[in-house]
Amino acid sequence: MNPATMPAEPGIRTRPEDVRTACQLWWAVVALGVLRLILGAVDRLGNRRQVAQDFYDQLHGERPDFSVAQMELVVSILEVLVLTYGLAVGIGAVAVVHELGRGRLWARTVADVATVVLVLGAVGSMFGLGAVAGGPAVLIGAAAILQAVLACGAVFLCRRKESEAFFRANGN
Numbered sequence: 001m002n003p004a005t006m007p008a009e010p011g012i013r014t015r016p017e018d019v020r021t022a023c024q025l026w027w028a029v030v031a032l033g034v035l036r037l038i039l040g041a042v043d044r045l046g047n048r049r050q051v052a053q054d055f056y057d058q059l060h061g062e063r064p065d066f067s068v069a070q071m072e073l074v075v076s077i078l079e080v081l082v083l084t085y086g087l088a089v090g091i092g093a094v095a096v097v098h099e100l101g102r103g104r105l106w107a108r109t110v111a112d113v114a115t116v117v118l119v120l121g122a123v124g125s126m127f128g129l130g131a132v133a134g135g136p137a138v139l140i141g142a143a144a145i146l147q148a149v150l151a152c153g154a155v156f157l158c159r160r161k162e163s164e165a166f167f168r169a170n171g172n
Contacts, residue, residue, distance in 0.1 A: 014166075015101065015103065015166060016160075016162040016163050016166050018157040018158070018160050018162060018163045019100070019101065019103070019157070019158060019163050019166055019167075020101070021154075021157055022100070022153075022154040022155075022157040022158045022163070023097055023100055023101040023154075025150045025151070025153050025154035025157070026093075026096075026097040026100065026111065026150075026151070026154050027097060028150050029093075029118070029147045029150050029151050029154070030090055030093045030094060030097065032143045032146060032147045032150070033086075033089075033090055033093065033147060034086075034087075034090050035143055036140050036143045036144065036147075037083065037086040037087070037090070039136045039139055039140050039143070040082075040136070040140055041079055041082070041083050042136060043134070043136035043137065043140070044075075044079055045076070045079055048072055048075045048076060048079070049068075049072060051075050052068055052071035052072040052074070052075045053068055053071070055071045055074070055075065056068045056071045059071075093114070096110050096111060096114075097111075100158070102170060103166050103167050103169065103170025104167075104170065105167050105168075108158050108167055111151070111154065111155065111158065112155055114151065115148070115151040115152060115154070115155050118144070118147050118148040118151045119148045119151070119152065121144050121147075121148065122144050122145045122147070122148035122149075125140075125141040125142075125144040125145055126141075126145060128141065
């Protein structure tokens with residue numbers, strides 16, 4: 001049964017507008033996360049020769065049998081793994097947002113923790129924006145900051161009086 005059409009038990013079981021809006025904010029946070037993931041992959045794959053050269057310079061003393069071309073392959077494989085892991089996290093976030101809309105307390109807790117992580121990442125991005133070079137890096141930093149702002153708004157909306165009653169009634 002759709003939570004928005006559940007029968008009202010003193011106005012608690014119907015999903016409040018604040019929770020609906022919070023879910024929409026979380027959808028935007030997830031979309032920005034996927035955008036950051038793609039921008040980061042494009043940026044790192046575009047610079048994979050330099051990254052491979054840096055790895056080669058660092059590891060050449062320990063592993064002289066590796067070539068720069070092999071290091072480029074390793075960098076490419078690592079980037080594919082990062083993309084796969086990032087998309088898996090995105091799918092998990094979609095599931096949490098869905099359950100948040102259904103009024104699950106555990107989903108609200110996961111969203112609260114994710115917000116703390118996003119805010120810490122945004123603070124790091126704010127201090128690092130002056131030191132970055134290139135368009136993708138600036139866009140990634142700006143997206144991180146916007147994600148944190150949207151997530152904070154969603155947390156606020158999920159903690160309002162009507163939202164709190166909705167989560168308490170549907171938390172199990």
